[in-house]
């Protein structure tokens with residue numbers, strides 16, 4: 001019987017990682033092409049499609065919850081998350097609000113392997129460099145360990 005998993009993953013054997021950027025400040029914004037579609041929800045939908053795609057089952061998924069600085073500024077300006085996400089009943093403060101996208105993006109039922117999720121501000125180049133280096137180091141380490149019969 002054909003091994004379906006190896007068949008699917010043979011389409012993109014050289015894709016080691018996918019880095020996905022989600023603009024989490026966009027919770028109160030709507031798509032230009034569809035004014036009923038919330039930009040953050042749209043980003044979650046696309047992320048889940050990518051992450052649960054069987055053709056990419058072997059690729060490491062790295063998610064940057066991006067534009068954190070703009071999210072914080074927006075919350076400080078008094079824009080309330082609960083006005084756009086009806087289920088949200090937490091405080092309208094950056095640390096509390098950040099929990100929501102972390103949980104929503106992190107929950108992908110069809111994905112068994114680990115997701116790497118980092119809050120980022122792309123314009124903060126120092127932190128970005130540290131995040132990227134830490135992630136790449138971790139991937140190289142894990143991939144090397146996998147090639148040995150250790151894990």
Ligand SMILES: Nc1nc2c(ncn2[C@@H]2O[C@H](COP(=O)(O)OP(=O)(O)OP(=O)(O)O)[C@@H](O)[C@H]2O)c(=O)[nH]1
Nearest residue numbers: 021023026065066067068069070120121122123124
């Ligand atoms: N302050 C801040 N600006 C950012 C960040 N990431 C990207 N930008 C800026 O946002 C602008 C739009 O860049 P992107 O978001 O990558 O592009 P886009 O998705 O086509 O743009 P939007 O529709 O505005 O979201 C550029 O000027 C970027 O430099 C961030 O984390 N913080």
